[in-house]
Amino acid sequence: MPSYKLTYSPYRDEEEQYRTAIKHTMKNMDTRYHLTLSFEYGMNERMSNELLNMLLKFINRSILKDRYNKAGQFIDGMAVREVTYAKENFHYHLLIADKYWMLPDTEKMEALIEKKIASVNKRYNSKNRISSFCLQEYYRDSLEDYLTKVFKKTSINLFDKMNSFQPLDHSGANFTLLRG
Secondary structure (H helix, E strand, O other), X not given: OOOOOOOOOHHHHHHHHHHHHHHHHHHOOOEEEEEEEEEOOOOOHHHHHHHHHHHHHHHHHHHHOHHHHOOOOOOOEEEEEEEEHHHOEEXXXXXXXXXXXXXXXXXXXHHHHHHHHHHHHHOOOOOOOEEEEEEEEOOOOOHHXXXXXXXXXXXXXXXXXXXXXXXXXXXXXXXXOOOO
């Protein structure tokens, strides 16, 4: 009896359409920076999301000041959540857009992020902290392909793939928890 492999999935076309749409959105944002955030080993999803959003709040307050608190403006962009299997947790990629032409130069932005991460980490114990970050000026060559690689994984359902991408808003990035 021959063994058959599933060679066509009706969902693959739909997934590729979503991936293309997300890549298109990323390419058309006024992105200035790509920020990667990593967390301590074994930190749960809820806590990493909380730390991410607290960091975004601190950065928004620092850059936009009263425009954030009173006028409801916020740093625009997109957050991408990925599983870090080796650390049994998640890490985030942030595409940070310069919608208001207010973002500092790379050196000042890096210093600001480092200071705000220290402020976030002071509020939590040593197990719940942002362990590292990497700030880069945005480059378009292959970043969108890299950030949407989750669509190539067949072991993840479409909802979880779509939920890996969230726009930044006034409260941060609103991910639905995957692990309860």
